[in-house]
Amino acid sequence: xxxxxxxxxxxxxxxxxxxxxxxxxxxxxxxxxxxxxxxxxxxxxxxxxxxxxxxxxxxxxxxxxxxxxxxxxxxxxxxxxxxxxxxxxxxxxxxxxxxxxxxxxxxxxxxxxxxxxxxxxxxxxxxxxxxxxxxxxxxxxxxxxxxxxxxxxxxxxxxxxxxxxxxxxxxxxxxxxxxxxxxxxxxxxxxxxxxxxxxxxxxxxxxxxxxxxxxxxxxxxxxxxxxxxxxxxxxxxxxxxxxxxxxxxxxxxxxxxxxxxxxxxxxxxxxxxxxxxxxxxxxxxxxxxxxxxxxxxxxxxxxxxxxxxxxxxxxxxxxxxxxxxxxxxxxxxxxxxxxxxxxxxxxxxxxxxxxxxxxxxxxxxxxxxxxxxxxxxxxxxxxxxxxxxxxxxxxx
Amino acid sequence: xxxxxxxxxxxxxxxxxxxxxxxxxxxxxxxxxxxxxxxxxxxxxxxxxxxxxxxxxxxxxxxxxxxxxxxxxxxxxxxxxxxxxxxxxxxxxxxxxxxxxxxxxxxxxxxxxxxxxxxxxxxxxxxxxxxxxxxxxxxxxxxxxxxxxxxxxxxxxxxxxxxxxxxxxxxxxxxxxxxxxxxxxxxxxxxxxxxxxxxxxxxxxxxxxxxxxxxxxxxxxxxxxxxxxxxxxxxxxxxxxxxxxxxxxxx
Numbered sequence: 001x002x003x004x005x006x007x008x009x010x011x012x013x014x015x016x017x018x019x020x021x022x023x024x025x026x027x028x029x030x031x032x033x034x035x036x037x038x039x040x041x042x043x044x045x046x047x048x049x050x051x052x053x054x055x056x057x058x059x060x061x062x063x064x065x066x067x068x069x070x071x072x073x074x075x076x077x078x079x080x081x082x083x084x085x086x087x088x089x090x091x092x093x094x095x096x097x098x099x100x101x102x103x104x105x106x107x108x109x110x111x112x113x114x115x116x117x118x119x120x121x122x123x124x125x126x127x128x129x130x131x132x133x134x135x136x137x138x139x140x141x142x143x144x145x146x147x148x149x150x151x152x153x154x155x156x157x158x159x160x161x162x163x164x165x166x167x168x169x170x171x172x173x174x175x176x177x178x179x180x181x182x183x184x185x186x187x188x189x190x191x192x193x194x195x196x197x198x199x200x201x202x203x204x205x206x207x208x209x210x211x212x213x214x215x216x217x218x219x220x221x222x223x224x225x226x227x228x229x230x231x232x233x234x235x236x237x238x239x240x241x242x243x244x245x246x247x248x249x250x251x252x253x254x255x256x257x258x259x260x261x262x263x264x265x266x267x268x269x270x271x272x273x274x275x276x277x278x279x280x281x282x283x284x285x286x287x288x289x290x291x292x293x294x295x296x297x298x299x300x301x302x303x304x305x306x307x308x309x310x311x312x313x314x315x316x317x318x319x320x321x322x323x324x325x326x327x328x329x330x331x332x333x334x335x336x337x338x339x340x341x342x343x344x345x346x347x348x349x350x351x352x353x354x355x356x357x358x359x360x361x362x363x364x365x366x367x368x369x370x371x372x373x374x375x376x377x378x379x380x381x382x383x384x385x386x387x388x389x390x391x392x393x394x395x396x
Numbered sequence: 397x398x399x400x401x402x403x404x405x406x407x408x409x410x411x412x413x414x415x416x417x418x419x420x421x422x423x424x425x426x427x428x429x430x431x432x433x434x435x436x437x438x439x440x441x442x443x444x445x446x447x448x449x450x451x452x453x454x455x456x457x458x459x460x461x462x463x464x465x466x467x468x469x470x471x472x473x474x475x476x477x478x479x480x481x482x483x484x485x486x487x488x489x490x491x492x493x494x495x496x497x498x499x500x501x502x503x504x505x506x507x508x509x510x511x512x513x514x515x516x517x518x519x520x521x522x523x524x525x526x527x528x529x530x531x532x533x534x535x536x537x538x539x540x541x542x543x544x545x546x547x548x549x550x551x552x553x554x555x556x557x558x559x560x561x562x563x564x565x566x567x568x569x570x571x572x573x574x575x576x577x578x579x580x581x582x583x584x585x586x587x588x589x590x591x592x593x594x595x596x597x598x599x600x601x602x603x604x605x606x607x608x609x610x611x612x613x614x615x616x617x618x619x620x621x622x623x624x625x626x627x628x629x630x631x632x633x634x635x636x637x638x639x640x641x642x643x644x645x646x647x
Contacts, residue, residue, distance in 0.1 A: 038507030045504045048492040109490020109512040120470040128469035171623045189604045
């Protein structure tokens with residue numbers, strides 16, 4: 001490990017990029033808060049939700065879905081052999097949610113009133129529910145993450161307290177996650193005449209949840225690969241292949257639901273119209289569902305580290321396309337205007353993402369994120385749960 | 397809310413004089429722009445538009461079950477007993493879900509402000525409290541916009557359609573759209589031509605969300621018990637197996 005750490009003051013290519021992103025981000029932030037949303041964004045009364053909602057909120061929350069997926073696997077199903085990647089996944093999820101909240105502070109017209117949601121309740125509002133879930137789930141993630149910090153500080157007692165609470169915490173986390181992952185889709189239920197028929201559906205909450213779950217799996221594979229490249233730790237191939245299988249099943253169920261939904265609403269007649277929506281929809285379907293399903297069905301790819309990595313990248317890209325299609329492409333026709341984010345919207349988004357990466361790399365360097373890997377899985381018998389569940393791993 | 401107040405706008409009587417537009421500006425103390433607004437903005441709560449010689453107004457519809465009030469996470473919108481949908485500006489945090497969700501594209505935002513608020517027609521709620529009618533209906537010289545009880549205005553609208561065959565399309569816009577509104581329209585040309593959304597369902601749009609939202613408490617309880625059950629069963633089985641293994645070892 002130690003050998004890989006470079007001097008923090010050496011200017012590398014990526015550090016240069018980070019500094020440029022930060023400088024632009026600071027300029028954009030100053031303009032955003034001194035001149036208002038009109039001067040800094042391309043949003044309008046016809047197009048009030050743009051990149052910050054479409055990418056930072058919808059994609060950000062989705063990409064953090066690995067957190068609850070893996071916590072369930074490890075704690076509820078007792079599949080302890082997934083423990084090695086639990087910590088990096090929880091960290092990613094936690095940072096992801098913090099980033100979402102930061103993005104919201106830019107997007108809200110009066111962010112200093114964000115706490116109003118705590119005192120003025122409207123249980124009819126999907127956004128109210130999303131807000132509360134994000135608030136509570138970020139707290140849950142902070143608590144799930146806290147043992148790592150306690151361990152680093154050498155505080156044993158608080159670590160034990162959290163450990164005794166972990167099951168209720170994980171259960172709360174799963175419930176909150178399923179609720180708001182699906183509710184991000186429910187936000188659009190109330191706009192049947194606005195969202196283009198490729199994406200509007202009365203089952204959009206279920207579609208959002210399933211795609212978030214699939215992308216949660218993809219993120220676990222992706223993170224395992226990144227952590228290998230950076231730190232030399234990764235999941236064993238059989239674990240990765242298992243995640244690949246779960247992802248395949250999820251994507252197939254998603255595809256079936258989508259086909260059923262299209263048939264039910266008679267969308268088939270418009271799927272080849274020469275419109276921008278059509279191209280972007282097919283791109284999304286191809287990259288996010290069709291190609292990954294085909295690749296995962298091929299045994300050789302499913303059993304190779306590199307193959308799974310490419311599948312994960314495909315699925316993640318398709319997922320991003322889907323969320324941006326819902327938030328931007330699908331809303332354009334009914335709004336009557338064309339929306340493309342301003343450089344300031346893009347640069348603030350980049351700043352938030354880049355800072356997230358930066359904090360992640362700092363955390364992995366100084367906190368016991370990866371070192372811990374073997375410890376707990378060895379202390380308990382990892383195979384036991386599997387025997388009991390009779391979950392067969394890949395043929396060895 | 398047995399009988400809220402409402403406005404009836406009859407496009408066949410409108411001469412496009414924009415008296416309502418200016419009365420609205422004055423009553424709401426909105427700034428006069430060099431060029432008159434052509435669409436609803438944060439400085440024009442109503443506009444007069446023209447299509448193929450037909451003049452018509454745009455303003456907040458004051459829905460019976462408003463979408464804006466349903467989506468607002470901080471309950472900044474409220475449908476009052478007397479009809480108007482009002483805005484509590486102290487609550488608003490600026491998420492703009494109301495603007496995004498309104499089926500009629502009504503609410504507008506103060507994009508140029510650093511403390512922006514949502515702006516829209518208030519149906520002169522303050523004036524109504526003083527016993528006055530809305531500024532636009534008071535200013536209208538031809539009676540194209542009239543103010544009254546919603547039930548009575550609906551009867552009046554039906555009477556006009558029946559008594560003047562051929563003069564109107566047989567549709568009172570706002571009677572049923574999205575659960576019905578407190579602003580009603582009569583027109584000689586189909587509403588689709590005037591750019592009114594005509595693909596709206598007759599139920600309040602908030603029903604679409606509530607079907608899902610109302611199930612959340614059940615979901616929380618059921619999945620909580622279910623997940624804990626799974627955890628407990630697997631945990632118990634592991635304990636039992638471990639004990640068995642230990643006793644085997646002893647033997």
